[in-house]
Amino acid sequence: MASQDWLDKDFYAELGVPSDASKKDIDKAYRKLVRQYHPDNNSEPGAEDRFKAVSEAYSVLHDDAKRAEYDEVQLMKSGRGGFGGFGGGGVNMEDLFRQGSSSGDFGDIFGNLFGGSRRRSRGPRPGNDLRTHMTVDFADAVQGTTHDLRMRAPGTCETCHGSGAAPGTSPQTCPRCSGAGMVTVNQGGFSFQQTCPDCEGSGSIVPTPCSECGGSGAVTKDRTITVRIPAGIRDGQTIRLAGRGAPGERGGPSGDLMVDVHVRNHPLFGRDGNNLTLRLPVAYTEAALGAKVSVPTLEDSVTMRVPAGTPSGRVLRVKGRGVPGKGDLLVTVDVQVPQDLSREAKEALEKYAAVEPPADRRDLTEFTGKNP
Numbered sequence: 001m002a003s004q005d006w007l008d009k010d011f012y013a014e015l016g017v018p019s020d021a022s023k024k025d026i027d028k029a030y031r032k033l034v035r036q037y038h039p040d041n042n043s044e045p046g047a048e049d050r051f052k053a054v055s056e057a058y059s060v061l062h063d064d065a066k067r068a069e070y071d072e073v074q075l076m077k078s079g080r081g082g083f084g085g086f087g088g089g090g091v092n093m094e095d096l097f098r099q100g101s102s103s104g105d106f107g108d109i110f111g112n113l114f115g116g117s118r119r120r121s122r123g124p125r126p127g128n129d130l131r132t133h134m135t136v137d138f139a140d141a142v143q144g145t146t147h148d149l150r151m152r153a154p155g156t157c158e159t160c161h162g163s164g165a166a167p168g169t170s171p172q173t174c175p176r177c178s179g180a181g182m183v184t185v186n187q188g189g190f191s192f193q194q195t196c197p198d199c200e201g202s203g204s205i206v207p208t209p210c211s212e213c214g215g216s217g218a219v220t221k222d223r224t225i226t227v228r229i230p231a232g233i234r235d236g237q238t239i240r241l242a243g244r245g246a247p248g249e250r251g252g253p254s255g256d257l258m259v260d261v262h263v264r265n266h267p268l269f270g271r272d273g274n275n276l277t278l279r280l281p282v283a284y285t286e287a288a289l290g291a292k293v294s295v296p297t298l299e300d301s302v303t304m305r306v307p308a309g310t311p312s313g314r315v316l317r318v319k320g321r322g323v324p325g326k327g328d329l330l331v332t333v334d335v336q337v338p339q340d341l342s343r344e345a346k347e348a349l350e351k352y353a354a355v356e357p358p359a360d361r362r363d364l365t366e367f368t369g370k371n372p
Contacts, residue, residue, distance in 0.1 A: 006073045011057035019071070023062065030058040127154075127218075127246035127255035134259055136229055138266035139298050142276065142323055144231030149259065151225070154218045154246040156254070160210035162247055164217040169208040174199035218247040227259055232274055232323035235263040268296065274327030279334050280316075282306060287335045297321045297329055304331065311335070 012019050015029040035041065037051040060066045132151050140147070156162040165171050173179040177196035181203040184193055195201040209215030225244055233239075238260050245255030270277040280295060290308030294301050295318065304318060312335035321329035341349070 006060075006070055009057075011061050011070060014053050014057035015061065019074075021061075026058065026061050030054065030062070125248055125252045127248040127252065129255040129258060130154075130245040131258040131260065133262060134227065135262045135264060136233075137264050138269065140229055141233050141235075141261070141263040142231065142271075142298060144233075144324070145229050147227045147229055149225045149227050150222065152220065152222050154220050155223055156247045157210060157213035157217055157219045159212035160217060162217040164206045164210055164213065164215040166208040166210050169206075171204040171206050174203055174205050177203065179203040225257070229261070232326060233261055233263070234271070235261070237261050269298065272330060274323040276322045276327065276329045278329060278331050280304075280331045281334050281336050282310070282312075284335060284337065287311070287333065295329070295331060306333065 012021065015021075015026060015033065017025055017029050021029075033054045034051070037047045037054060042051075060070050130153055132149065132153075134147060134149050136145070136147060157164075159167065163171060174181075174196060176198040177183050181196055181199060181201040182193045183196045184191055196203075199205050206215045210217075213219045225241065227239060227241065229239070238258050241257040241259065243254045244257035247254050268278060276298070278295070280293065282291075282293065285291075286293065286306055287310045288308065290310075291306050292303050293306055295304045297318070298321070302318060302321070304316060306316070310316075310333050312333060314333045316331045316333065318329040318331060338345070
């Protein structure tokens with residue numbers, strides 16, 4: 001929003017850039033000056049004031065809307081805006097800014113002077129979106145569930161149901177603007193419209209405000225919201241709950257509630273898209289001879305066949321045991337080598353070793369033969 005002291009400041013000069021500088025050039029100039037005048041780097045007299053001036057200039061010129069208003073102010077100040085001597089009396093900039101200060105909205109003044117594009121929106125306004133987060137168990141994220149979310153946030157006043165009027169009363173048409181939300185101001189032979197200061201552009205007033213919300217139609221309170229967690233949601237995803245955010249102003253629609261979901265790790269299972277993953281310890285004899293092994297899933301245990309000769313690292317698939325209707329359970333075989341052998345087991349292995357076929361190392365032999 002335009003400020004009266006913009007009349008006496010040259011923000012482009014503060015940053016050392018021309019008035020048609022690109023946003024990239026403005027950012028570059030700002031970074032250079034901030035490093036030069038930051039109080040942590042420069043203790044010279046006046047450095048801190050220069051740093052503040054540079055920061056103010058950047059805050060205006062980096063924002064497209066603020067920069068446009070600032071340019072309009074400078075244009076009108078220079079007299080190149082075509083308003084000097086209009087109607088025989090001209091437009092006095094100081095009076096214009098005083099009028100803007102009293103209305104609290106310079107956008108109405110500049111919007112009307114430059115085609116009406118900057119008028120404050122009137123009537124009902126949608127509420128703000130709210131954001132919160134929740135943590136769910138791994139199984140709930142995979143299978144889907146509902147979760148009660150407790151939060152303290154703005155909500156519609158239950159006493160007035162969002163109208164802002166005390167029970168038994170209702171909002172009335174603003175007498176000053178007759179419900180238009182705008183009033184006409186005459187200034188030195190020049191007429192323009194601005195937001196009605198009584199109803200703030202809504203076109204209505206509340207003669208008897210609700211005692212619970214003070215006429216705002218909203219109160220901050222503890223709320224419990226039931227959130228549906230879709231099956232297969234991943235850690236870091238966001239659920240949007242339409243209309244569960246902050247209440248709108250003057251009967252406008254509520255904003256949305258954005259829920260960032262965090263998923264707890266599981267001690268056994270992992271995720272690979274819609275598939276679940278699991279590492280399955282298998283004895284050497286089970287892998288060599290084949291076996292039927294009990295494998296856990298999120299619901300229960302299933303029996304899986306390990307084919308004879310299965311090497312360590314092979315992935316076996318259990319259909320339909322991942323995200324419901326979408327994924328499977330991918331089981332990675334982890335052949336275990338015994339660390340402590342009994343005397344009987346060692347003797348049995350030695351007998352096996354005597355008849356065991358040698359490991360196939362032909363690829364290694366060929367490689368070392370070519371690269372001695």
